[in-house]
Amino acid sequence: MDKFKEAAGETTALKEKTAALKQHLKEATSELDIVATKYKEEQVKRKRLLNELEDAKGKIRVYCRIRPFSNTEKADAEKFVPCYQQHDEVSLSVGHQKNRMKDYNFDAIFGPESTQDEVFEDTKRLI
Numbered sequence: 001m002d003k004f005k006e007a008a009g010e011t012t013a014l015k016e017k018t019a020a021l022k023q024h025l026k027e028a029t030s031e032l033d034i035v036a037t038k039y040k041e042e043q044v045k046r047k048r049l050l051n052e053l054e055d056a057k058g059k060i061r062v063y064c065r066i067r068p069f070s071n072t073e074k075a076d077a078e079k080f081v082p083c084y085q086q087h088d089e090v091s092l093s094v095g096h097q098k099n100r101m102k103d104y105n106f107d108a109i110f111g112p113e114s115t116q117d118e119v120f121e122d123t124k125r126l127i
Helices: 002-057 072-075 116-125
Strands: 063-065 082-085 091-095 104-106 106-111
Touching: 063 116, 082 116, 106 116
Parallel strands: 063 106
Antiparallel strands: 082 091, 091 104
């Protein structure tokens, strides 16, 4: 009988510990979400400040805007072939054949789906 009372007491203590650990986990998760959000905000802020500093120093910025295909180009299968490969937000390769592709790096690349508003938003402080 004493063993059952001990086991019941241990079970109750373990349940309380589990509940406390679950609460602690919830708190840690919410703190992590807050820190992640602040980190993203700081990254954006750091990039903006770095760009302002570089602008003050007179750094030249190079942007790439890839225009979308026109309706005439879309209608002609030979012309409806892109001549570039975008690797990430700042680099791409241009050319029709793999062995003749040239690599380029930019401060930003605006793809064919980019709107004038998006381009302006990113470049307005330079204008």
